[in-house]
Amino acid sequence: MRTGASEQEMKGKKTKPINHIKAYDSETLLALYQKMVTIRKFETLAGELFAAGKIPGFIHLSIGQEGSSTGVCSILRPDDYIITTHRGHGHVIAKGGDLKRMVAELMGRRTGYCKGKGGSMHIADFSLGILGANGVVAGGFPIIVGAGLSIKLRKTDQVAVCFFGDGASNRGPFHEALNMAAIWKLPILFVCENNCYASTTRTSYACSVIDIAARAKGYDIPGVSVDGNDVLAVRHAAAEAVDRARRGEGPTLLENKTYRRRGHFEGDPQRYRDQKEVVEWEQKNDPILRFASILKEKKLLTQDLEDKIAAGIDADLKEALQFAEQSEWPKPEEALEDLFFNF
Amino acid sequence: MSERIISCSAAIAEALTEEMSRDDRIFVIGEDLVYHGGIFGQFKGLPEKFPGRIIDTPISETCIVGSGLGAALTGMRPLVDLHFADFTTCAMDEIANQSAKIRYMFGGQVKIPLVIWAPDGAGLGAAAHHSQSLESWFIHTPGLKVVVPSEPADVKGLLTAALRDDDPVIFFQHKKLFAKEGPVPEGEYVIPLGKAAVKRSGGDVTILTYGSGFYLSTEAMKELSGMGIEAELIDLRTLKPLDFETIAESLKKTYRAVVVHEACLTGGFGAELVARISSELFDYLDAPVLRVAAKDVPIPFSPPLEKFVLPSVEDIVKAARQVTYR
Ligand SMILES: Cc1ncc(C[n+]2csc(CCOP(=O)(O)OP(=O)(O)O)c2C)c(N)n1
Numbered sequence: 001m002r003t004g005a006s007e008q009e010m011k012g013k014k015t016k017p018i019n020h021i022k023a024y025d026s027e028t029l030l031a032l033y034q035k036m037v038t039i040r041k042f043e044t045l046a047g048e049l050f051a052a053g054k055i056p057g058f059i060h061l062s063i064g065q066e067g068s069s070t071g072v073c074s075i076l077r078p079d080d081y082i083i084t085t086h087r088g089h090g091h092v093i094a095k096g097g098d099l100k101r102m103v104a105e106l107m108g109r110r111t112g113y114c115k116g117k118g119g120s121m122h123i124a125d126f127s128l129g130i131l132g133a134n135g136v137v138a139g140g141f142p143i144i145v146g147a148g149l150s151i152k153l154r155k156t157d158q159v160a161v162c163f164f165g166d167g168a169s170n171r172g173p174f175h176e177a178l179n180m181a182a183i184w185k186l187p188i189l190f191v192c193e194n195n196c197y198a199s200t201t202r203t204s205y206a207c208s209v210i211d212i213a214a215r216a217k218g219y220d221i222p223g224v225s226v227d228g229n230d231v232l233a234v235r236h237a238a239a240e241a242v243d244r245a246r247r248g249e250g251p252t253l254l255e256n257k258t259y260r261r262r263g264h265f266e267g268d269p270q271r272y273r274d275q276k277e278v279v280e281w282e283q284k285n286d287p288i289l290r291f292a293s294i295l296k297e298k299k300l301l302t303q304d305l306e307d308k309i310a311a312g313i314d315a316d317l318k319e320a321l322q323f324a325e326q327s328e329w330p331k332p333e334e335a336l337e338d339l340f341f342n343f
Numbered sequence: 344m345s346e347r348i349i350s351c352s353a354a355i356a357e358a359l360t361e362e363m364s365r366d367d368r369i370f371v372i373g374e375d376l377v378y379h380g381g382i383f384g385q386f387k388g389l390p391e392k393f394p395g396r397i398i399d400t401p402i403s404e405t406c407i408v409g410s411g412l413g414a415a416l417t418g419m420r421p422l423v424d425l426h427f428a429d430f431t432t433c434a435m436d437e438i439a440n441q442s443a444k445i446r447y448m449f450g451g452q453v454k455i456p457l458v459i460w461a462p463d464g465a466g467l468g469a470a471a472h473h474s475q476s477l478e479s480w481f482i483h484t485p486g487l488k489v490v491v492p493s494e495p496a497d498v499k500g501l502l503t504a505a506l507r508d509d510d511p512v513i514f515f516q517h518k519k520l521f522a523k524e525g526p527v528p529e530g531e532y533v534i535p536l537g538k539a540a541v542k543r544s545g546g547d548v549t550i551l552t553y554g555s556g557f558y559l560s561t562e563a564m565k566e567l568s569g570m571g572i573e574a575e576l577i578d579l580r581t582l583k584p585l586d587f588e589t590i591a592e593s594l595k596k597t598y599r600a601v602v603v604h605e606a607c608l609t610g611g612f613g614a615e616l617v618a619r620i621s622s623e624l625f626d627y628l629d630a631p632v633l634r635v636a637a638k639d640v641p642i643p644f645s646p647p648l649e650k651f652v653l654p655s656v657e658d659i660v661k662a663a664r665q666v667t668y669r
């Protein structure tokens with residue numbers, strides 16, 4: 001039987017604490033903080049709604065991975081693209097997704113992003129360059145290659161970002177996409193969120209490499225591993241890759257080392273890991289607590305401000321929930337809309 | 344043979360335990376099998392009983408099916424687990440071009456004792472990527488046997504037969520049925536592939552169904568009975584090879600048929616059944632054969648939408664009344 005995270009794997013995750021802080025103004029730093037807390041609170045609410053039976057189907061939460069989604073999306077422009085996974089709420093929020101329409105979609109209402117047709121695993125906002133979450137692991141890779149190719153053909157300086165998990169990097173589409181993006185120098189950022197698990201399976205069992213970033217070597221593109229729970233380290237690495245992409249120098253594989261603190265899905269019995277491991281990450285390596293303590297040290301965040309930010313997000317989420325709960329269910333016949341239908 | 348009430352999941356574990364004890368060439372390969380005994384608990388207890396023969400893989404459907412096929416070609420008898428039938432798409436070449444064709448294409452030199460396990464079906468709010476019923480894609484692929492069981496005893500008997508079969512068998516079981524309980528024979532129990540079951544006799548109309556359609560039809564028959572319409576229920580169990588004899592026998596008695604399946608209407612297995620019935624039993628028909636199926640859209644997430652798209656008990660009652668003109 002395989003055991004929990006090894007000492008070495010755990011240590012590997014935490015690099016030097018937040019060392020780029022001087023490069024940023026306080027507004028940027030507080031915006032990062034606010035975004036991470038928004039994602040955390042959204043995911044917490046989603047978990048509660050699911051437990052209360054208000055969200056049908058199943059949901060996958062990104063609690064503990066906010067540094068990655070926030071850090072990467074914080075350097076993107078509104079006209080850049082992202083594509084995401086079954087664990088995609090955080091990416092959608094980080095790219096500017098509307099909380100009301102997100103909660104409404106999770107609850108299956110007609111005011112939701114996909115009119116209730118998609119649910120948690122299929123949220124998209126094409127107007128914000130969010131090309132959609134995906135229920136099929138690794139489903140995003142080929143599509144992002146197409147987005148990158150389109151950018152190149154249209155001769156713009158947009159970039160396209162593909163978020164994916166460690167598990168997805170074991171599927172063929174990952175390898176095909178990296179190769180194709182590399183030979184055509186497409187403006188793509190492949191962002192692996194290595195959260196130590198793919199469902200019940202430890203990454204160290206299923207992947208031939210310790211660092212997913214090492215897989216970049218096979219395609220002769222840069223591969224960078226960073227501490228994914230250090231939002232500034234993520235942002236810094238993503239910024240370099242995005243600059244490179246905009247300059248027409250091709251794709252980068254960025255690996256954000258992090259940890260999946262919730263079960264694979266809500267309700268997962270988690271027989272594959274010791275809860276001690278989870279608690280350790282919670283206490284010692286929470287991306288929000290780590291960032292907050294640095295901000296406080298630098299006197300950029302006070303208790304007052306922290307409370308004020310929290311209260312503002314709580315109010316937004318309360319409003320989003322109210323909006324969703326007061327929204328109508330879709331009418332059954334709406335199931336036949338949005339598709340060519342000849343019967 | 345004595346019976347007890349157990350779930351479909353338990354029936355699966357039982358069939359595998361018996362067959363794996365009997366034949367050490369059988370192994371199970373797929374994602375996330377060991378820790379939770381499969382995502383529906385259908386392999387519970389097996390990793391402990393058969394160490395090294397329940398194999399967890401990376402997320403690599405292409406290689407999961409492909410390695411099963413390669414092992415089958417070289418002396419093993421694998422069962423590959425695909426988590427959800429929706430992910431057959433990720434291994435379509437290995438299923439449709441390789442597994443289905445190798446025996447024939449190479450002039451019958453080899454056998455392919457491979458079982459592909461693919462839980463399917465909707466009704467759980469799992470949306471378009473986790474809810475499909477795809478059996479007709481594989482029926483349309485010569486070389487594959489296609490099994491869609493409904494009750495726990497069928498699951499045990501058909502799985503045992505599939506594991507003993509020398510051709511690739513794709514086994515679709517509805518996700519909602521794993522927890523369903525029913526009487527299951529103890530000990531060795533084999534249902535030959537290609538044998539339908541008349542699960543209830545009646546003289547007014549034949550209902551042809553399989554998988555989740557069996558449960559829906561059973562409900563509908565209670566209502567029909569109340570209206571004085573006695574339906575005969577045939578659970579096809581294996582769609583390919585098809586037991587057309589049992590179908591013909593029933594139709595020669597009832598002169599009417601309704602086909603029920605959860606897969607969407609157009610190009611579904613119902614179309615094949617209607618075609619065969621009209622070409623081989625035309626003289627026996629007193630009414631057009633009707634199909635009850637899901638609407639031709641991807642499965643939507645929100646419960647009112649999903650419910651609307653899926654076939655219902657009322658749809659079956661309505662169709663049965665229509666063909667009996669009552
Ligand atoms: C092609 C495919 N295979 C299997 C699954 C079932 N599944 C859903 S998520 C998941 C694990 C994904 O792991 P990873 O890529 O590391 O992402 P994480 O869940 O850790 O964010 C699996 C096996 C799927 N949805 N699609």
Ligand SMILES: [Mg+2]
Nearest residue numbers: 165166197198
């Ligand atoms: Mg993972």
